[in-house]
Amino acid sequence: MVIRDYMDKVAESKFTEALQGKYRHFEGNWRLLVTVYAALVGLYHIYTAYAGPPFAQMFRTLNLTMIFPLIFMLYPASRRSVPHRPQLWDLVCILLTFVVGLNVLLNYGAIASRAGAPIMSDIVLGGVLVFLVIEAARRTVGWPIIVVAVTFLIYAYFGQSMPGILIHRGYDFSRIFPYLYLTDAGIFGLPMGVYARFIILFIVFGSFLDKCGAGVFFKDLSLALTGKYVGGPAKASVVFSAMIGSITGSSTANVVTTGTFTIPLMKKLGYDPAFAGGVEADASTGGQILPPVMGAAAFVMAEMIGVPYRDVMVAAAFPAFMYFATTFFMIHYRAKKDGLVGLPKSELPNMFETLKGGFYYFLPLFLLVYMLFVGRSPASSVFYAIILTVLLSWIKKETRMYPKDIFETISDGVIKALEVGAACAIAGIIIGMVTMTGLGLKFSGIIEQLAGGQLWMALPLTMIASLLLGMGVPTTAKYIILATLVAPALVTLGAPLMAAHLFILYFGTDADITPPVGLAAYAAAGLAGADPLRTGWEAMKMGITAYIIPFLIIYYPAIILDAPLSEMLIVFPTVFIACGLLGAAMQGYFIRVMPWWHRAVLAVGCVLLMSPTIMLDIIGASLIALIMILEYVAKRRDDMSEGMSVS
Numbered sequence: 001m002v003i004r005d006y007m008d009k010v011a012e013s014k015f016t017e018a019l020q021g022k023y024r025h026f027e028g029n030w031r032l033l034v035t036v037y038a039a040l041v042g043l044y045h046i047y048t049a050y051a052g053p054p055f056a057q058m059f060r061t062l063n064l065t066m067i068f069p070l071i072f073m074l075y076p077a078s079r080r081s082v083p084h085r086p087q088l089w090d091l092v093c094i095l096l097t098f099v100v101g102l103n104v105l106l107n108y109g110a111i112a113s114r115a116g117a118p119i120m121s122d123i124v125l126g127g128v129l130v131f132l133v134i135e136a137a138r139r140t141v142g143w144p145i146i147v148v149a150v151t152f153l154i155y156a157y158f159g160q161s162m163p164g165i166l167i168h169r170g171y172d173f174s175r176i177f178p179y180l181y182l183t184d185a186g187i188f189g190l191p192m193g194v195y196a197r198f199i200i201l202f203i204v205f206g207s208f209l210d211k212c213g214a215g216v217f218f219k220d221l222s223l224a225l226t227g228k229y230v231g232g233p234a235k236a237s238v239v240f241s242a243m244i245g246s247i248t249g250s251s252t253a254n255v256v257t258t259g260t261f262t263i264p265l266m267k268k269l270g271y272d273p274a275f276a277g278g279v280e281a282d283a284s285t286g287g288q289i290l291p292p293v294m295g296a297a298a299f300v301m302a303e304m305i306g307v308p309y310r311d312v313m314v315a316a317a318f319p320a321f322m323y324f325a326t327t328f329f330m331i332h333y334r335a336k337k338d339g340l341v342g343l344p345k346s347e348l349p350n351m352f353e354t355l356k357g358g359f360y361y362f363l364p365l366f367l368l369v370y371m372l373f374v375g376r377s378p379a380s381s382v383f384y385a386i387i388l389t390v391l392l393s394w395i396k397k398e399t400r401m402y403p404k405d406i407f408e409t410i411s412d413g414v415i416k417a418l419e420v421g422a423a424c425a426i427a428g429i430i431i432g433m434v435t436m437t438g439l440g441l442k443f444s445g446i447i448e449q450l451a452g453g454q455l456w457m458a459l460p461l462t463m464i465a466s467l468l469l470g471m472g473v474p475t476t477a478k479y480i481i482l483a484t485l486v487a488p489a490l491v492t493l494g495a496p497l498m499a500a501h502l503f504i505l506y507f508g509t510d511a512d513i514t515p516p517v518g519l520a521a522y523a524a525a526g527l528a529g530a531d532p533l534r535t536g537w538e539a540m541k542m543g544i545t546a547y548i549i550p551f552l553i554i555y556y557p558a559i560i561l562d563a564p565l566s567e568m569l570i571v572f573p574t575v576f577i578a579c580g581l582l583g584a585a586m587q588g589y590f591i592r593v594m595p596w597w598h599r600a601v602l603a604v605g606c607v608l609l610m611s612p613t614i615m616l617d618i619i620g621a622s623l624i625a626l627i628m629i630l631e632y633v634a635k636r637r638d639d640m641s642e643g644m645s646v647s
Contacts, residue, residue, distance in 0.1 A: 024073070024074050024075070024083055024084065025084075026084055026085065030085055034070070034073055034074065035407070035408060038411035038412075038414040038415055039408070039410045039411040039414070041070070041414050042410035042413060042414040045200050045204070045414075046204070046410070048379070049380060049382065049383035050383050053197060056193060057104075057108070057184055057188055058104075058105060058108060059197075060189075060193050060196055061101055061105055062105060063192060063195070063196035063200075063421075064097075064101060065097060065098060065100075065101025067414070067421045068093075068094075068097040068132060068136055069094040069097055069098070071136045071139060071140060071418050071422055072093040072094050072135075072139075073090060074418065075139035076090075076139070077089055077090065077139065093132060093135060097132055099128075100125050100128055100132065100181075104181075111182055115182070118174070118178035122177075122182060123173065123174050123178055124177075126176075126177030126179075126180060126182070127173060127177045129177075129180070129181050130153075130180055130181075133422070133425045133426050133428075133429060134149065134426065134429075136422040136426075137149070137422045137423065137425070137426040140418060140422040140423070141419060141426070141473070141474065142519075144471050144473065144517075145423060145426055146426065148430060148473075149426050149429045149430050152429065152430050152433035152439075153176065153429065153433060155437065156170075156176055156433045156437050157170065157171065157172065157173070159171065165442055165445060166439075166442060168437050168439075175436075176436070179432060180432045185431070185432055186428055186431075187425055187428040188428065189431055190300075190303065190428075190480065191424035191427040191428050191431065191476070191477060192421075192424050192425055192428055194296070194299060194300045194303065194424070194480075195421055195476070198299045198382075199299075199417065199420055199421075199424070199476060200413075200414065200417045200421065201378075201379055201382045201383070202382055203413050203416050203420070204386065204409075204417070205364075205368075205385055206244070206416075207409050207412045207413030207416065208386055208389045208401075209364065211401065211405065211409040212361075212399045212401060213361070214358070214361040214389075217354070217358030217361050218239075218240055218361070219236075219261075220349040220354045220358075221349075221354050221355070221358070222235075222236040222239040222243075223236045223343070223348055223349055224348060224349045224351040225239065225351070226239060226342075227343045227348040227349075228342040228343060228344075228345055228348060229342045230332055230335045230342055231331040231332050231334065231335030231336075231342070232343055233262075233265050233266050233271070233342075233343060234266055234276070234279045234331045234335070235328055235331055235332075236262070237258075237262035237263075237265070237266060237280055237283060238279065238283040238286075238324060238327055238328065240258055240262065241254060241259070241283035241287060242283050242284075242286055244257060244258050244287065246287045246288070246292070246293045250419065251284045251285040251288055251475070251509070251519070252284075252512065252520050252522075252523045253416075254284035254287055254520075255281055255284045255520050255523040255524045256523055256527075258284065259277075259280040259284070259523070259524055259527045259528075260527060262279075263276045263277060263280050263524065264527075266279065266280075269340065270338070271338075271340065272338075272530075273529055274525070274528065274530040274531060274538050275334065275538050276524075276528050277525045277527065277528035277530050278521065278524065278535050278536075278539040278540075278541070279327075279331065279539075280524045280528075281518070281520040281521040281523070282327055282513060282539045282542035284512075285509055285512045285513050285543060285546075286320070286323050286324055286543065286546070288475045288509045289316060289319065289320050289505065289506060290316075290320045291313040291314075291316050291317050291320060292313050292365075292368065292372065294313075296420075296475070296476050297475050297476055297479045297505055298316065299378045300476055300479055300480060300483075301479065304480075304483050304501065305497050307498070309372050310373045310375075311498070312498070313369075313372070314560075314561055315498050315502065315560035315561060315562070316502060316560070318559055318560070318561060318572070319502065319506075319552075319553060319559060319560065322575060322579050323545055323549065325576060325579050325580065326543075326544065326545040326579040326582060327543070327583075328583075329579065329580045329582075329584065330542050330587050331542075333584050333590070334587045334589070336589055337587060337588065337589035357396075360392050363388060363392065364385040364386075364388045364389045364392070365385070367384060367388055371384065371385075390406060420474050423474040423477040424477055424480075426477070427480050427481055430484075431481070431484050434484050434485060435484075439485070440484050440485055440488060441488070443485045443486070444485075444486070447461050447462060447465070447486070447489040448489050448492060448493060454493070455494050455495060455554070458489060458490060459490070459503070459550075459551060459554065462486050462489065462490055462503065462504065462507070463507045463547075465482075466482050466486060466503075466504050466508045466510075467508075467511045468511075469481055469485065469486070470482065470507065470508030470509065470510070471511045471519075473508075473511075475508075478508040478509075478511070479504070479508060481508075482504040483501060486504050487500045487501050487504050490504075490554075495554050496554075498560060499557075499560060500554075502550065502560065503550040503553055506546055506549060506550040506553075507547075507550055509546070510543070513539040513540050513543050513546075514540055515537055515540060516536065518539065518540070520539070521538075521539045521540075522536070541586050542586075544586055545579055545582065548607065552610055555612040556571055556575075556612055558570075558571040558572070559571065559575070574609060575610055578606040578609040578610045579606075581602060581606050582602075582603060582606040585599045585600075585602040585603035585606060586603070590602075591631055591635045592631065592634065592635050592638060598627050598630065598631065601626070602623070602627045604620075605620045605621070605622075605623030605624040605626075605627065606620065606624065609624060
């Protein structure tokens with residue numbers, strides 16, 4: 001088991017190194033304090049999943065008041081900060097967080113009675129909260145989302161000076177800060193509500209799965225399923241990263257988590273570093289649109305459009321399948337092109353032994369999906385999934401979770417959820433300013449105006465807006481921003497509601513692998529020791545269908561299972577064939593290395609075959625057939641020439 005031992009060693013060293021570079025790791029009393037505090041925060045959320053949360057505004061305020069001190073403790077203010085203990089500025093931020101939060105929690109009745117007539121303390125503390133949210137996001141998420149949030153604050157303040165359709169009355173800070181602080185349309189709005197109720201619990205659930213050995217099981221299962229085939233290690237990376245990525249809620253976080261051993265393995269077996277990084281970035285990004293969790297965006301989408309969660313999960317199933325099917329085809333063709341074979345059977349986990357030793361790890365996932373399908377709330381569903389995971393950990397002696405292990409696992413999950421919490425808080429600033437200024441309607445109006453009222457013209461504009469607004473933002477936060485600003489325009493122009501929201505989610509997620517900014521590709525490039533831009537292009541090429549599928553979702557109801565069975569039986573195989581051959585065109589290999597014009601014609605044919613117009617389908621199929629014939633003829637000629645040379 002040389003490969004497995006190698007992966008385990010790399011995972012242990014690289015993962016620790018990656019995490020230490022991300023936030024502080026305390027020792028001694030500081031470590032004990034952080035662990036206990038984070039565990040208590042997690043236990044409170046698990047309790048509310050069982051018993052139900054308190055009044056929404058109080059619950060969201062309490063959630064932020066509990067998690068922000070952890071952010072200021074664990075995430076240093078700068079690279080020059082002392083690594084093993086908090087500094088004075090950290091403690092000041094923590095104190096201010098408690099002051100701002102406790103003011104609402106202790107004086108909520110008085111605050112509610114003067115709604116619309118804020119006093120000076122409301123304005124001052126509102127300004128302090130806005131500053132704390134920006135500072136927390138700076139430490140965790142980075143500058144892109146901060147630039148967006150500050151831009152919206154400036155827009156709200158200088159509204160009277162804005163040009164054309166963007167002009168509005170303008171609001172001073174005596175209106176802006178209380179609005180963001182004391183209403184459910186600001187920082188304590190929907191993003192924080194979803195985070196407090198669902199997201200933090202799912203990330204804690206992921207920690208429980210990992211702690212009880214499910215992570216190792218899924219890694220071994222991925223290798224056992226795909227490792228012996230052409231491109232096997234890269235295919236195993238896709239399977240593993242997709243499963244973990246669906247839960248993490250951040251493409252970049254998933255790259256750092258799973259890429260620490262998948263990327264070195266691919267490099268060790270001969271894969272180009274940029275390609276290895278691209279595969280990992282592509283798979284981790286694809287996990288954000290993979291049911292059942294979809295990076296927690298599925299639950300937010302269900303809330304935003306007012307449909308049962310199961311409808312979102314069903315609608316997203318086939319598009320996700322197409323995404324990963326194309327990725328598999330591309331890996332296969334690339335491996336054939338580069339002459340890379342699978343791993344020796346002796347170095348792979350045994351399929352039977354792997355399933356025998358860990359099949360029960362699927363049970364919490366099955367329970368979770370079943371409860372969601374029968375209508376239970378996400379919080380209640382994940383609560384019982386966590387309980388079942390703990391019980392299953394006792395099957396093996398080495399994975400048994402005692403109270404101390406449970407405590408530490410909850411703490412670990414809460415700490416992993418901090419980045420998403422900060423992103424949801426600052427997303428509340430953006431949503432608040434959009435609501436206050438009416439920018440959502442104006443933004444949609446701009447898209448409609450530029451598109452001339454035509455849906456087909458609005459789609460590329462929406463794609464560009466989604467890619468720009470999605471840069472550097474975790475999945476849930478970017479979806480909320482795009483659903484507020486961009487999706488209404490598509491619905492107004494005739495796009496189905498579900499399709500419009502999946503469209504913006506796909507392109508918002510695509511921002512993570514789209515050069516020149518794709519942060520998931522940058523993270524993968526760092527682990528692979530490759531050029532970030534080249535890694536980004538590889539990831540974008542691997543995920544090419546993610547730039548096509550959203551358009552199919554709009555025009556092909558069958559793609560989201562919203563069509564008669566007869567139509568789906570035609571669409572599914574057609575799109576599947578097109579995705580597979582598009583992979584061949586992108587990698588330049590089918591049964592031999594293809595000349596550039598074969599690749600170009602094949603790519604055009606595949607795209608046309610996916611179109612909703614019969615005439616274009618016929619043209620696409622004809623182009624594909626032409627290239628297939630030419631390739632087989634050329635291959636046969638090459639084989640004959642080679643045979644004559646040998647003789």
